[in-house]
Amino acid sequence: MGHEAKPNLSRASPSFRLRNPSLNTLRLRRIFDVFDSNGDGVITPRELSRALHQLGLEADPSELDSTVRSHIRPGKPGLEFEDFVSLHRSLGDSLFGAESGSESESESESDMKEAFKVFDEDGDGFISAVELQMVLGKLGLQEGKEMDSVRQMICSVDRDRDGRVDFGEFKEMMQRVSVPSA
Missing domain, CATH: 1.10.238.10 (EF-hand)
Structure with a gap:
């Protein structure tokens, strides 16, 4: 064979x-x-x-x-x-291979775009409260059950106050997030 x-x-x-x-x-x-x-x-x-x-x-x-x-x-x-x-x-x-600690700016930008797509389920270039709630719910996070909490999360990064998060706002938010290594 x-x-x-x-x-x-x-x-x-x-x-x-x-x-x-x-x-x-x-x-x-x-x-x-x-x-x-x-x-x-x-x-x-x-x-x-x-x-x-x-x-x-x-x-x-x-x-x-x-x-x-x-x-x-x-x-x-x-x-x-x-x-x-x-x-x-x-x-x-x-x-x-093991993940290296260094990454180029273009790799970081590419990762941000990939992550943004995870949240932007309808592909319109924005993360709405409904989309954020869906992702949080899939992750089993309590915030995914409370629309008020989701709206507060959106408002905390929504610089132009349009009720949704664009890529620039998402990128800025993610650069502020610090996650301990597992």
């Missing part, structure tokens, strides 16, 4: 892993939600295999199954979000 050409995962886009930990968590949450095809909060090896296939990333089924199962906690049917983060960290370190 001939071997199918497999994508070279070591040449994956460096933007797969964002350098800001809080932005990376948001992006991973979105990826997790996409891979969790039935929305039960768990990614089974079958769901992950199907998602990778749809992305054009064929993986050896037994290797994928073994790798995924090594991150599933005993008694669970699949990866919960924390397990998915652990799997990503494990694969990320082996595929992309």
